[in-house]
């Protein structure tokens with residue numbers, strides 16, 4: 001006898017199938033893979049060129065794979081902070097409204113499943129697809145580098161990379177939930193896609209510009225302005241993620257924000273152990289998760305309250 | 311004796327002050343085919359959504375097989391199959407995959423689901439295209455697939471919202487016959503909504519006429535017709551050359567079977583219980599009138615519906 005599968009698992013299975021066979025997902029993955037491969041190849045050749053000068057003990061060579069760039073192609077963390085939102089939005093922007101417009105939603109909700117299974121399964125399925133993609137890419141980079149360079153990451157590096165990949169999933173999940181939110185609010189998927197892109201564009205292009213203007217207008221001293229900018233940067237998911245990943249993958253960063261001379265006095269120019277870096281980014285992680293759940297909670301409430309009419 | 315399986319009590323739904331369904335009290339017996347007949351905007355879909363527990367009533371209760379649709383929607387959905395008016399399928403999946411998906415949401419194992427999906431696709435006449443993507447299906451095929459989809463959970467009750475919309479006339483007949491035979495063979499209670507009387511008339515045991523949220527009449531079609539047609543079901547129109555006087559009007563009225571007469575200048579309209587055109591014509595000619603026109607018209611069930619429909623359409627569309 002075959003085992004009975006829970007309806008929730010059936011919904012998630014179907015969603016994952018839909019994603020994996022959809023062109024939008026394949027194209028996105030293609031773009032991310034291509035840019036990543038380009039970036040990694042340039043870094044690997046860079047590393048080979050300087051191989052003689054590298055101090056294997058302290059260089060955190062493996063982390064450089066994710067953060068370094070030769071100036072032509074952006075480093076992996078920049079690629080992800082830029083393309084991650086697109087991926088999240090692309091997976092989320094039409095999950096609810098397409099089903100509503102096609103009339104499939106009322107057929108599914110006429111089955112004996114709790115109503116929130118529908119929206120929860122979309123979230124879970126997309127999250128799984130994101131996690132699998134991000135971890136595969138991350139491990140591919142590592143594997144490829146081990147093969148070409150012949151050196152292995154230290155445990156500290158490995159942990160940093162794994163947590164970096166995990167937090168990257170959270171970051172993309174935020175954009176995914178923003179997409180899901182727009183897909184419950186807007187009836188047309190074109191509208192929700194544009195709304196998502198507008199938010200993304202706002203944070204990538206305009207946010208820092210506007211904050212610069214405001215900062216310069218309010219504060220006179222350079223230090224105050226940059227403190228203000230650092231703080232405001234954390235209100236942007238992109239800024240938050242960039243700061244988070246930079247700290248996590250650069251062990252020499254010892255503190256967030258601007259330190260005064262008193263604070264810096266006597267500090268040793270050494271690197272932080274992984275656990276300390278993790279502590280440093282903990283608020284960022286919480287911020288990202290909170291933003292993600294706020295988006296999902298709003299989408300959930302709207303979805304649960306609205307009437308499903310074909 | 312079969313019992314009541316669907317029961318609503320003063321069921322009401324108010325949308326921003328507009329009573330889409332107004333104190334609907336209705337009971338449907340197990341195994342019957344019930345037609346909810348009403349023009350667009352009458353509140354049929356709203357009623358069905360409340361039956362399914364897909365929208366909450368503003369007041370009143372629904373019980374389906376003893377379960378409260380508002381409080382125990384999952385129990386209701388386990389035994390009720392619902393075909394929405396604009397049924398949608400996953401277009402890039404095959405007919406079979408769509409059915410298996412629904413079955414598995416009902417906790418049926420994949421293996422069993424495939425078996426019964428195969429059988430049902432055969433029943434609704436889609437076995438040849440079962441591995442084609444639904445995206446390629448015509449409207450009629452989709453409706454038949456919808457019927458299979460509704461049946462795959464092996465329901466006690468099926469609720470079909472405007473199931474014949476967009477199917478060609480021949481297809482409609484086949485489709486209705488299929489519903490009827492399924493109901494008979496499997497003892498399934500059917501509730502279907504429609505705005506077309508002739509379709510409801512074909513397969514429904516009982517009909518409820520629903521206008522602007524109010525249930526105007528319920529019963530067997532013949533009973534409904536009988537009630538309305540107590541006055542007679544034949545209308546005779548006569549035009550004479552000379553303007554008729556009181557005396558001749560009285561004489562016509564006195565004929566047995568005539569129940570109503572209205573005269574307007576040289577035209578007379580007579581409602582009778584049987585075709586009295588020849589005795590009336592004879593009477594008029596004998597009294598010295600010259601007939602210019604005589605026609606008879608039999609009231610049909612459409613007229614019954616139209617009668618109830620009357621005010622309903624105009625205000626219904628305005629709101």
Ligand SMILES: Nc1ncnc2c1ncn2[C@@H]1O[C@H](COP(=O)(O)OP(=O)(O)O)[C@@H](O)[C@H]1O
Nearest residue numbers: 325330348349350351352353354355356357629
């Ligand atoms: N979500 C809604 N908000 C406001 N009015 C609605 C809503 N849904 C339906 N109505 C109104 O309720 C009435 C009944 O609609 P409906 O049940 O769909 O009618 P039918 O299915 O008989 O054509 C219509 O007048 C419609 O405009």
Ligand SMILES: [Mg+2]
Nearest residue numbers: 354355395472
């Ligand atoms: Mg309707």
